[in-house]
Amino acid sequence: MPTFYAPDAAPGHATYLLPEDESKHAVRVLRLAIGDAVTLVDGRGTCYAATVTEANPKRCNLRILKEEVIAPRPTYTHVAVAPTKNLDRMEWLVEKAVEVGIERLTFLRCARSERRDLKLERLEKIAVSALKQSGQAWLPQLDELTDFEDFIAEIDPATTFIAHLEAGERTALAQVIGTAPRCCVLIGPEGDFTPAEIDLALDRGVRPVTLGASRLRTETAALAAVFTAQVVREL
Known part of the structure; x- marks a missing residue:
């Protein structure tokens, strides 16, 4: 499943708009279409399961379905x-x-x-x-x-x-x-x-x-x- 870096994603949000460079990669390179599943990661321990709701190479919109907080390594x-x-x-x-x-x-x-x-x-x-x-x-x-x-x-x-x-x-x-x-x-x-x-x-x-x-x-x-x-x- 494609993974995208979303440093500005916030818990509780229902949608997320990929930046233009990531939108272009998602739609033009990965050929993602409406309904396709993706993963977002914010780099601070939270992962988001999402689906594509707008497959536009300039603004790929996602619907966030689930959040998962990953604990940091104990070391x-x-x-x-x-x-x-x-x-x-x-x-x-x-x-x-x-x-x-x-x-x-x-x-x-x-x-x-x-x-x-x-x-x-x-x-x-x-x-x-x-x-x-x-x-x-x-x-x-x-x-x-x-x-x-x-x-x-x-x-x-x-x-x-x-x-x-x-x-x-x-x-x-x-x-x-x-x-x-x-x-x-x-x-x-x-x-x-x-x-x-x-x-x-x-x-x-x-x-x-x-x-x-x-x-x-x-x-x-x-x-x-x-x-x-x-x-x-x-x-």
């Missing part, structure tokens, strides 16, 4: 990652992280970052598309680029872990997450965090972790952290 996964110079790799990360299950994704500006600015509009659209494709009801929070020092000053060190490649004792992420309901994992740029950044994090009480024996690309490491958090908690 909260937050990954903070330094975006790569190639934005395609961050787009891939956003898509896959949303599909696997993530609550928040923060982009870090580190000393060795290749990308110093980032526009979220394209990434937000990809997150919405992944939300619809994976049948989820909660849209993750995407944060603007944040300086590493500012981010470290605000985190809860008890639930935060840093995956770095410097020498020193590190524990497998799967072993330290356990059944903790919340976690935040820091992933550095291609050149890794600097020793000064690692020291700053450790001084704050952030624990060092490893994601395995292989040296992973930034986006792969970030997705591995998301996947590890979900799998460990499910088991």
